[in-house]
Amino acid sequence: MIVVLKKNADAQQYGELRRWLIAQGVSIQENIGSFQTVLGLIGDTASIDSDLIEALEIVESVKRVQEPYKKANRKFHPDDSIIDVSGVKIGGGHFAVMAGPCSIECEDQIVEVAKQVKAAGANLLRGGAFKPRTSPYAYQGMREEGIDLLLKAREATGLPIVTEIMDAAHLDAFRDVDMLQVGARNMQNFELLKVLGHTDKPILLKRGLSSTIQEWLMSAEYIMAGGNENVVLCERGIRTFETATRNTLDLSAIPVLREKSHLPIIIDPSHATGVARYVKPMAYAAVAGGADGLMIEVHPNPAKAMSDGPQCLTPAKFEEVMQGVAKLRSALA
Ligand code: PEP
Ligand code: MN
Secondary structure, rough: OEEEEEEOOHHHHHHEEEEHHHHHOOEEEEEOOOOOOEEEEEEEOOOHHHHHHOOOOOEEEOOOOOOOOOOOOOOOOOOOOEEOEOOOOOOOEEOOEEEEEOOOOOHHHHHHHHHHHHOOOEEEEOOOOOOOOOOOOOOOOOOHHHHHHHHHHHHHHOOOEEEOOOOOHHHHHHOOOOOEEEEHHHOOOOHHHHHHHHHOOOEEOOOOOOOOHHHHHHHHHHHHHHHOOOOEEEEOEEEOOOOOOOOEEEOOHHHHHHHHHHHOOEEEEHHHHHOOOHHHHHHHHHHOOOOEEEEEEEEEHHOOOOOOOOOOOOOHHHHHHHHHHHHHHHHHO
C-alpha cells in the first residue's frame, strides 16, 4: 500500500499516523521526493482500511500496490534511484560505463586494460575472478588471486571495480571490491541474494538467462528486503529461438523497467550479442533507448582471451564506441 502525503503535512499528525501504522504491524518506507512524500507500507496490509487513512487531513491519496515487488517498485519511490559506487554515480541522469576483460588473466593484462578503458572514458573497471562457466573443463578464473590483481588495477587507475560473486561463502574475499556482480546464472540464487541484502555493497544484478522482468525485479527485491537498496539492474540478453546472436538483447526492458522501477539500468551488449562487431550498434541503441550505462568487455588481445574472446572489443574499438556514445548522448541531451 502507498500513502501519499499532502505537501506541508502537519508533523504531529504525521507522527500519529506513523505510530498507528506501525501498531498495525506494517513497516514503513518513507520517501521524501522532490514533489511529495510517499510512504510505502510493507507487510500484511489487507486488514488496513484504506478509506480511513484517505480521510485524514494530511493524506492526499492511498493506493494498493498489486505488484509483488515493493521496494524495487517505482510506486514506492517515484524518483530515480542514484547508486553511488565509491564516488561513481549511476542513475538519475548519471551515465556510467563499466569495461574490462571477461576474465582477469595476469597483472599486466588487467592493469594495462584498466589504463586503456579509463583513458577512453570508462568510469568503472570490470573483470571476472570467479567465473561461472558452462563447462567444468573451461577456465574457471583466478579466484582470490584475480581479486588481488583487480585491486592493483584500481590502485593504478583509481577506477572502482566490479566483479562477480557466485557463492556467499566467498564474501570475505570481496571485502575491498566496490561493486558485486550477481551473474545471470545466479539471479535466482535466493540464498546468495539474501546474504548480499545484508551487506552495504552496491550490487549489479544481471538478468537471468530465461527470466521475466517481474522475476528479475523480485530478485532485486530479495536484496532490498534485507536492507541493501543499492541495486543496479543489468540486461545482458535472454534466451530465445534465435541462434545468430549468443542471446537476444531485450532493449524494451529499458522503458518497461523505467516505468515499473526506480533502479538504474545498465545494458551489456557484449554478452547479449556474443559478437564483437555487434557491440557498437547495440551500445548505441541502448543509449538511444535511455539506459543509465553500459557494460562492455574489452581485452588487449581478444583472440587470446581465456573467455568470451569473440565478443571482446580491443581497446581501440572500445575508444571508438565511447566517442560515438558521447556524441549520441550530447545529441539526445
Ligand atoms: C560476465 O559478466 O562475464 C558474465 C559471466 O555475465 P553473465 O552472467 O551475464 O553471463
Ligand atoms: Mn564474459
